[in-house]
């Protein structure tokens with residue numbers, strides 16, 4: 001028997017959610033896909049008071065991949081900017097070649113985290129690394145093609161690798177639910193995974209490395225119409241939305257719906273405003289949607305292109321407004337208001353996709369305690385960033401892989417079993 005040349009090693013993420021890292025060796029070529037932080041372990045060792053001592057300690061605790069993982073690597077491909085995939089770029093050896101989904105968003109992250117007093121300062125890479133943006137749907141020097149996928153971080157990609165004796169597709173994280181579509185006048189995706197493989201029927205995948213986050217989890221498969229209806233029904237209230245800045249699709253959907261109700265929309269934290277600003281530059285169609293929104297002048301100090309408004313104007317007619325804020329900054333933003341002037345029981349709608357399992361240590365009960373203290377009413381409207389298990393069959397039937405390797409899941413056996421029954 002001829003020895004296989006493509007050798008896939010799942011370094012991290014085999015039976016856990018978060019911390020993906022894959023090493024593919026093929027003759028003398030070595031490719032790495034994602035190098036995320038394993039928050040499941042991180043959370044057990046660190047708090048606000050106990051910070052990581054540095055990269056070496058994080059490696060020893062097996063929270064990030066060790067040095068050997070990157071040995072002789074030609075390129076490191078990142079699927080999206082969630083930290084359980086992007087990881088700490090300072091972990092990468094000098095002169096590494098890193099391929100990322102968006103240079104603009106990367107620059108923003110670098111600026112935000114560079115001088116952070118927490119472990120986030122390890123997110124930006126060292127100076128000698130070569131960073132470049134992936135090219136869409138084109139085979140690069142390593143025979144890797146980036147294919148757009150829908151996820152709760154925009155933009156996100158899956159990677160197709162044409163190896164010497166095997167074709168491998170790594171999905172990264174993805175969902176099938178679409179949030180903004182062509183009808184909204186926004187062209188956010190050139191294609192999606194399902195469309196791409198439907199259009200390229202002669203493409204044969206040998207190994208599909210597929211995420212399976214939602215297997216075994218309790219989830220409500222809601223879609224965009226649910227969000228639209230929630231917004232309509234609360235039209236008379238001063239609505240406050242807690243979002244994750246990378247969920248640009250969801251933010252655009254909310255803004256479009258609020259505009260139909262003639263709400264004045266206020267972005268109440270700096271980073272979210274900067275983020276939207278960057279997205280406008282990249283997505284020209286978003287300009288029309290975002291051109292009449294406001295930023296709260298009391299929180300946003302850096303120059304962004306939006307109109308500004310102050311707290312007093314909102315307090316004078318609160319129900320004319322809807323406030324959108326980064327979930328991490330929500331209490332800080334609400335504290336700026338004279339709470340007496342905000343109608344008691346105003347809704348705070350938590351729109352963040354996942355329970356932060358994949359992004360750091362977040363104590364939702366503390367957030368809820370504060371909302372209660374101030375008399376706000378919390379609601380949850382969560383659209384998962386991951387496909388639902390009932391969609392697995394469609395994915396397998398479209399991609400037709402010879403075999404699968406489950407990743408980013410707690411139920412790999414279930415996925416293998418389901419796969420064997422579908423094919």
Ligand SMILES: [Zn+2]
Nearest residue numbers: 082153173358
């Ligand atoms: Zn993700």
